[in-house]
Amino acid sequence: MLAHLATTALLLVVPPPGHAHDVGLIAGRGAGDVNDTAGRFAVHATDLGVMWRDSRGRVAIAFGDTYGAGWGGHGAGPETADWRFNTLAHSTDHHLADGLSIDSMVTDRPGHAAQILPGDPSVPEVTVIPTAAVAVGSRDYLHYMSVQSWGPAGTWTTNYAGLAHSDDGGRTWAKPDTARWANRGGGSAFQLGAMVRRDGYVHLFGTPNGRLGDAYVSRVPEHEVLNLAAYQYWTGSGWRTGAPGSAVPVMSGQVGELSVQYNSALGRWVALHLDENRAAIVARTAPDPAGPWTGGQVVADGKDHPGLYGSFLHPDSATSPVLHFAMSRWDPYHVRLMRLDSVPADGNALQEGGFEHRTGAWRSTGQGGVDHGLGLARTGANNGWVRSTSGWNDLFQQVVVRPGTRYRLSGWVRSSGTTSDGYFGVRRPGGGGVVAEQEYGSLPSYGRLSVEFTATDPRAEVFTGIWARDGQDTWAQVDDLLLEPIG
Template sequence: MGMNRRLGAALLSGVVLAVSGIVPAAAAPAPTRAEPVALLAGQGVGDVNQTRDRFAVHATDLGIMWRDGRGRTAIMFGDTYGAGWGGNGAGPETADWRLNVLAHATDSNLADGLRIDSMVTDRPGHAAELLHRDPSVAEVTVIPTAGVSVGARDVVHYMSIRGWNPWTTNYAGLAYSDDGGRTWVKDPALRWPNSGGAARFQLGAFVKDGGYVYLFGTPQGRFGAAHLARVPEQRILELGAYEYWTASGWQHGADGAVPVFGGQVGELSVQYNTVLRRWVALTLDESRAAIVLRTAPAPTGPWTGGRVVVRGSDFPALYGAFLHPDSAHRNEIYFAMSQWNPYHVKLMRLRLDESLPEPNLLSDGGFEDRPVNAGTGPWAVTGKGGVDYGKGLAHTGSNNAWVRESSGWHAVTQQLAVRPGQRYRLSGWVRTSATNTDGYFGVRRAAGVLAEHKFGHLGEYTKLTVEFTADTSEIEVFGGAWALDGKDTWMQLDDVLLAPA
């Protein structure tokens, strides 16, 4: 996905501290994980497509998929390398580097892999670069992020990369093809500049539904929230026709767009699943080095917190998870997933009905959706704290969060998106040392605390509840304590739940 692009999600490590010794609670059952089916492109075990020999594709990434204007599965990959590739991440410029390439497939039996029928080529046996550099800007590469067809026309959302360190875009744009993907038009009028509200749509995910094309967008990089736009299908190439989801509904102009789900949203893919009758999203959560699953009853939400379906501990340096179009009509979904080392793309499979997230807007509210000693993500720590793994200190399951110190403020927090004007209920289970007199559990936003529950000594786990009406689109849930007068003070937190009241 870039010449000097930062590595995919790295494995995280954390600290463990037990603050008391009670009998362990029973561990919660592990959620279903996705499993690899076969290699889709590049080199490695399970290579069913032989892209090296057939198309001079030795290494590549991404693999955004859509049903194209001719009824095929279109698969567009990112930075692609041929002869001379170094075998570790992106190759040198001399390694037959192409910024992007496009494959087509008609295979619908995905249980043994997705067979590629053809790739767009510029000479026999050589996949062609299709979206070229923009000579008007400083640009490292051109990366596809989403694709959709409207009638016979194919449309791709792409990002113009200024640099990878830090990850910076010039703009995001639309390219279209009217000849089955052989040639593409990059119209300068079809761009979201990396400024103002448009900066929220630098990476995208397209979904067609009810006569509209929905565009989920995130800022450059992997650490921003997801926003939402829509446009009538036949007007997809009219940026002035796009409406953006705001605190008061749909409005023209990206500056008013508010998040539909938050956290660290990396490359994303979204579908409406007709079997479950729910919207499904896969994204990278860099804080957990994992691909996570979210669902919602509508594109505007409320979206559940992300539940891990692939871990970086199992597939190091993973990133990107792009749904196959047939997955929209199955309870077993397939998606393309990249790994930085080796630099290739796997087809993955997940039993969706066995993996649905709980109806919690928070991610990992029970601190269980993580390997041992993985760190605190998606939670953050202010001061001194972490997660106890299997220490017998949890309210339920095996794990819980903790803070402990003899002075200052210490808390665990999580940021997420909510709908302004909606009433919510936050609950969690808290236990403290006898020295605690100044603990707080609640919600805040940039303007300060929105609602909180103050607590003192809680000798046993006690359920605390806070209700509030959101007055902004982004909030932070917190649980913490002030350690006063040099007294050793600790708090344990578990089973945190946020849902519409």
Template sequence: MLKNKYIRSSVLIAAGSLLSVSFYAFIAVKRDIIPFDLERVSRVTGKSISGETLPNPNRTNELYNVGGTDLGIAWKMGNGKVGFFFGDTYGTDFKVVNEGGPGSAGDWRSNVLGLSSDKNLADGLTFDDMVVHQIVPSPHIIDGTGSHTTIPTAAIHAAGADYVHYMDVRKWGGIGSWTTNYSGLYKSTDNGQNWAKCNEVRFGSLSSFAQVAYAKKNGFVYMIGTVPGRWGSAHLARFKEADILKQDAYEYWNNTKGWVKNEENSADVIIDAPLGELSLAFNKKFKRWIITYLNEKKAEIVLRDAENINGPWSAEKTLAKATDYPGLYGAFMHPASENSDELYFLMSMWKPYNVFLMKARLKFAD
């Protein structure tokens, strides 16, 4: 896994006369993880459009009243299935419009949930079912004075329950920018069928954890977060699985002090801006942390890796480009990728306003 380099040195030793002694110093040089062979495997949501040849196993517009939606935040649930949280969702009357997005479609729900036991993703991702009522409620106050919508940002199974972290969006702004009222958690104890608000956890409108990604390792849930929007830097926190609802037990990474308990403002930057729609996993095959996200400035979905969660993180590696997939965003890794050199992730595209399953191969750089 490490590339070995040897450096030849010459040392002069005085022992009655000068002798030249040669030796080799062993240096282990970390190699970055490189994605390659990107392909679009299937459509995950919505109706196939004219000329599209991708598999569309879910036909969500017909079967679940989901014509247009985005995101697809994936996590391994307690019952072994994989859950997928989607964002603003619209009904069967959804039509692709030139400017992208939902257009004038009806039956607006801020979030819905897909459930899947599909373990063979090579031919596409198939749902067992969907929970298509709005899970995290919003009154949809669209004049900028209240809750416009409630968007999932991450999900995790911890301490015997499934949790979703969401942001309560106050107002959409310019490209990649928005403001929130707060961010919080909802919880399900019946495999995603019903959800209840967790009043114990709340992040403020300017919090560096307004949007997050979760991953578990060694009894901890690690949480990398940003401020609202796609232009912030990344910050790190962790908590024991059993403490997910004890916000005062959360620890935040400070580059000088290390882990600092219950001091959110002590969290230092671990990855420089800009990051949007984060996804985090520990890959057991490569023994590396992997993070994927949208770099809005580059208009690319990118990947970084690190041996340690607090870094240093590698340089960005391109996963997908907007020049190939216009209006792309989101890069939510499927849990099946956590012990593999095949990286499956869910990618949204703004104009069709739907979600697609993507696949890339991973390798260490030569």
């Protein structure tokens, strides 16, 4: 499915503040290889690296598509290169400064990592990929997706997502057909998962197939994990049992390959995932699994790690302010251990409120966009803009909010001398009407605007716009937008 990195020397690179740095290779072939998975287990290339504390107290690491001798050297394949849909490793290494050591892998013969989850001959299927896992008592549970076909970048189609379980420490697994979310109806939102055991429940976060959707959350009593009828789905006002179609989003997309923990050192829930638009791994936090979640701060950038994806938290990170996670790279195709020394503290529910990274979250009505490095920003290098000689023009972003929560939206705007009807605020998506707004006119220098509102729906649109009249050149520039819960 997805990643690898090949260099000839391991260099110490100091990352920017708030960015993760590379510790070493976990599996596959490349620089900083502390495990020799190619020689020990015939794992020359692989991806993902879903980690959890297993039923025997070890760190278990489930990989996706895995290749042996004959691997092509870049990306996945060929299929003839000793291809296995998935493999499983175990580690007892808790000293991660020099990398993550693999003690063993589940094997089917000496020196050969076994495929642990078989395919499903009853459906058209190209692979079976683990996406999340958790242990309860002596049993391990693995959330997986049955992939029907691959599509353009960031997209694929699943048949269903399912739960497998093992009672022998991960050596053998059962895939009951009663524990599946079909890729239709409400089940579509749980095709990729992230699993967290806490307060007597297993929380299952879910996203649709691919990397472009929002994230949702459900929970189930920890001893009923295989009973899909017992799952409770967050509806925006509470938990509803047995109704996946009633779930509303808790994180706005694009959410790819999500990993979530409750971090006791921070006293917050922490999520890492790929943002396909930003070509980056981002970190989000929330006080509760249902949110309100922050919009995501970049912690690993595709400019520094081309082809990055996947970001699966190490179990030890749940009790530490320092996070370690497994990150994949497509080219060549392997999994590396990353270290993030501090979780970004930004409480902004917006994505890229400062416009500093490329993102498709901001869209425009009429004429609008982002100025890159033109010296027009209030802070940083970039800012948003709208400009026209006629009609309504705005820059807007749809955001997930938690109903019943009070929010404050603030931002900095400057505008042309011809501006008489400018508006800054929040509205309901799809033309549902204004929730709160502040009018502005000519602002020769950046001035702070602010509105407050109580969310009544799970989605809202933040906007800044102008009416341009009588053929006059009218513009506004916006920067440093912040949407935060208050009270």
